[in-house]
Amino acid sequence: MTALAAKMRDTPRWKWLLGGAVVAIPLLLGIGLTKDPSFIPSMIVGHEIPAFELSKLSGEGQVASSVLVGKPFVVNFWASWCVSCREEHPILIALGEQAAHSGSFTMVGINYRDGRSAALSYLDRHGRFPYPSGVDGRGRTGIDFGVYGMPETYFVDAGGIVRARHVGPLTREAIVKNLALIGAQP
């Protein structure tokens, strides 16, 4: 034991530094590998929701943020061309039914950079949402939200402050966790 301590004491400092670097650099690179380089942190979480006023995909009228504020709500960006949107489609329908049933939150969709007829036939094939969708044909509302990957879902509290953003298909765990953040009963 004392021999080891003595050996450690006698080791030159540069050897310690070199050894540290040999361990630290691969460690940092390894941590880097676990991160998604295309992930963009949301700028609007913690801020007021960007205002939008979009015409409804089906039926008359508009989907407007000003009407939604006052009660917690969930905004889901979707498109017929988005493959992973199909994965979350049944979950969205269930969540919409849950919203209508519990009444503690509202749900709204935004049809992002899509054609109206393509979007409607997509809904015919996969099932209609039990809530309205607004049409964001040019993607301006998406840019206001900082949307970069589809699908994206935003959880907004009653005061109109965005509390969470979920990129990719929704999961039940994400729903439970994020609904709690906006003060809605799952």
Added chain:
Amino acid sequence: MTRLFAMLIASLLLAVAAQAASFRTEAEQETTVRAIAAKLRCPVCQSENILDSQSGTAKEMMTILREQLAQGRSEAEIVEFFRSRYGDYVMLSPPASGYGGLVWAAPLLLLLAGGGAYLLLLRRSTRASGALDAAAPERSPLTEQHLKGLEL
């Protein structure tokens, strides 16, 4: 008649000049558009600016950029518009302030640290060899002879 002709020529020249001027400002505007667009990263692509990207989002961002320039907004205001939506990510070269500053400062800091370490090592090794010289025993006559032999 001559006066009328002269007036006609003059108004024609004026029209051509005005047209040329508007062409020039359009060209200038396009240069500005391209300069700003080259600095903005397309959020749905991998390391591509919005000028080169063919994605719909990038094209819409180009439209917004043109609209805002036409409204008389400055480059800083337009960059801020996109930064408030996509964060520093939207800038192809990270900003020199805040966390982005670290990216710019890191190479300089590493260079200074490396240079400092090198100088330190260099000084230590010269001091060590100097100490060795001082501690070296006086040269034996044999070595003196050898040295003389070499000089010859």
